[in-house]
Structures are given as structure tokens and as C-alpha cells.
Amino acid sequence: MRAALLYGPEDLRVEHVPDPEPSQGIIVEVEAATTCGTDVKMWRHGHRALPPYPCAFGHETAGVRTDTGERVLVSDSVACGTCVPCRAGRSQICRDPTWVLGGFAERIAAPEAALHSIPHGLPAEAAAMAEPLAAAVHAVDRASDARDVGIVGGGPMGLMLTALLRAQGRSVELADPHPERRAQAAELGAATATQLRPHDLVFEAVGRPETWRGAAAAATPGGVVVVVGGCPRGSE
Template identity: 60%
Template sequence: MRAALLHGPGDLRIEEVGEPAGEITVTVEAATSCATDVKCLLYGHRILGPYPARFGHETVGRREDTGARVLVGDSVACGRCARCAAGHTQLCERMTWVLGGFAERIAAPAGALHAVPDGLDAAGAAIAEPLAAAVHAVARAGSSARAGARAAVLGGGTMGLMLARLLHLQGCDVTLADRHEERRAQATALGAHPVEVLAPGGFELVMEAVGRPQAWRAAIEAAAPGATVVLVGGCPAGSDVTLPSGPLHYAELDVRGAFHHTPAEVDHALTLLADGDVDWRAIVGATIGLDELGEALLRPNTGEARKLVVDPRRQAH
């Protein structure tokens, strides 16, 4: 079968490889791309195995044994470590990562699989993985994400757009900041007020979805006294983040991180997509074959924020 293999930073090849080995084999119908894949390609990533490594972690296909359509969750928590025992399975100390969606077939533990609701497209179901991370991040905001709250999302990438939609569904008054006009238009369609830059001090809830030290700082500066700030975008390893101490102390800001998701949040995300509460067509873009993946991941990140869909059944032309 054909698969995308990373041989080192910047070295992506599409190769003929052996069948994947694992509990359940899934024939891939769609694997969506995200910023993590670009990081995996350019710099490597702590969740990748040794090179040559398979990647792609937002994957939907058919089980070869039963024919059922499934989302291949990208992780399985051990269920036994201290963090799992405390209920934080998203932070499991011995997480098994399930990567390799950019391939004709992927093998996965049964525990990673989620049933896809009838009628939901493969590409739409694949974004349940990142949407589950957005669901988790909004849960981290707790009661700050209440109806009527002045909420801001910093960053109009696909994660920021999904966060804005979820906050809108909860009844928040949502402002989304992004410097790209096209992404501000996408935010409007999802129910948010678009701005280029967040005004300082005005928001009861700020969700950061950029993943740069400057954005973490801007998120804190946009928060009103007593507000909650949720940091969703991970800063690159080694980033030296200097946070403004005045607001943190005198304005009693509640600053929280949000990482990954739980299996229940993945199922919830699938339901939101199947019911149309989150319109996956607003987030998903062009479909490509495996051969176009390397070039597509390196394309400049401008214009609308949309996930690529890799359909490994498509042949190069």
C-alpha cells in the first residue's frame, strides 16, 4: 500500500510500504491536515515515532473486519497512570499515539475507534478530532463561557473558527480577531464579530488560538478584571513567554491551558458535526491525493483558513 513517510525534517516521501500491523485495520477515506502536520514535516514532533515515521492524525475510514465507518482517534490513554486515575486522560503519562492517516490503510487499537454517525461525510467526520480539542478548550473555560459573556477568540485559523462557533452556540457574545480579511469573513459566517486586533481589557473570556508568545501576551492584555484566559495554541518548544504581571495579580486573571481531548469529547464533536451545529464545510477545503501532500503542507498560510482533505484513493494525474 502507499503511505506518506517522514524520513527526517523536511523530507516527505510517498512510498510503497508493507501493510500496517495492529489490532484493527481501517481503509482510509479522508485524513484532514492541520498545523501539527506542518510541524511534524518541518521540525519533527515529540509524538512521532522513529524515522521513517508515518503521520496524519485526523482520519476517517472503514474497518476492514466489519465495514463500519469509523473515526480513528489519534490517541489512547493508558487508564492506569496517576493522571488517568485523576480523570485527566488527555494528559496521560503513557499515551499511545495513533498516527499514519496519510496512507491507504492505518492500523489502530479498537479503543481508538469512534463510530461515525450515518449521513456524515468522511471529511466532515475527520475534523471531529480537532473539534474535540476545541470542545475541551471551551470546557476548560468553565462558567466563563456562559450565555451573554463578552468572549474573544484570538486567531482565525481553523481552531479559532471552531472555538468561535462553539462559544456562539453557548450564547456568548463572540469577537474574533485576525489580520486576514478572508478569515474575518469566515468568522462572521460562524456567528462572531470580526476585528483585526482585540481592544485591551474588554473581555470576560479570552481564548488564544495562535500559538505564539506574543499572542499569549495579547490574550492576557485583552482580558477584563476577573476574566478567564484559555491558552489553546501551544508555543514552540523553548519559547520564552513574558507575561504582564500587573493584570495577572491586580486583575485576578484566571489563566488556564487547554490540551487535547477525551474520548467523550470526540463523540460529542461527531454529534455536533452530524447535527450541523458546526458546519464542517465552513472549515474544510480542497481534496488532494497523497502525491500532492508535501507541496500542499508547505504552501503559505494565507487567505481563508481551511483544512486540506487527503483522500488516498485519489490517483495523481
């Protein structure tokens, strides 16, 4: 089968590799594998989830189980179930997860626990985006109920946050330097700008030190800042 293998920073190659074996997990024929900011960071700088190079790549995956024919989402990890966060019901920050990578391939082997049924009628490319959407839902759920919201960054995460917040009837202003991203946010009902005015609740959806600082600066006194984009270790 064909698969994209990461050989090192910015060195991604499509090659012919052996098919995964049933002994490695449930075999899934990949219908869609989407790319997010984390993939770009992995491609550029590596990541703790990656095994030694060359390695399988891609972590937002949907497809069809070869054993049952069921359409499934392939989760990017399976929690250990035994660490302190897992025992406290916070498996999303498991300290020892089993990573499930390799979505940029024709087939992938995954643990049964990583597979989730796709509702009838949902396109595979939409199902594959469940992981970042879940992160956006979690961020909104943890935030304050302020009605006046600012978002720094109009990429996929910023736009998903916009859609969720607008669905709740909140007022949203999204700041991004790219006109096409501002236009997409406007279609979702947000006001747009290149720099945020002060807001009671601010989401940072870029993942750079300067945008972290910008989000904090845009929060009103006593406001809440929710950092969704991650920065590399050692960032100031």
C-alpha cells in the same frame, strides 16, 4: 499501498510501502485524513509523538474497518489507563499514551480502543475533525461563562471556538490579520478585527509567544484567558 512518510523536518514523501498486517491492529481503509496545526508543527520541527524517521504521518483519520465494514474514526492516541491523570479521570493528559499515527496512507492499523463508530450520514472528512473539535469543546467547557468573548486567531481552532460560542448565544470578536479568515468568522456571527478590544474571556488559538501575550493583554482586569494553541518548549 501508498503512504506519506516523514523523513525529517519539512521532508514528507509519498511512497509505496507494505500493507499493515492484522497482527498490528484493526485494519482501516482510510476515507479521509485531515491536516491541522499540529501536523504542520510535526512537519517543521518534529514532535514527541513521532517515532524515529522515516515514520508514518497524519493523526486525524476516518475510514472503514476491513473486518466488519463499519465506518470509524481513528483516534490519535490511546490512554494507558494507569498513570496518575488516567486514574483521576483525566485521560486526555495521559503521561504514557500509545500514539496512533499514519492517517496519510491508504490503510492504517489501529488498536480496537482507538476506533469510534461514525454516526450514519456524517461525512468522513467531518468525522476526521472530531479530535480538534473535541479540543475546542473541552476548552469552552473549562472556560468561564462570560458573555463577552474574544478569540485570537481565525484558523480552524478559532473558527470552531467561534461556532461553539455563538451556538451558546455569546458575543464573540475574533482577531486575525487575514481577511479571508475574518470573513469566515463573520459568517459564523462574530465581530472581527485585526486586534482585539478588551474582553472578559479570551481564547488564544494560534500557538505563538506573541499571541499568548496578546491574548493576556486583551483580557479585562480579572478576566480569563484560555490558551488553546501550544508553543514549543522554551518559548518566552
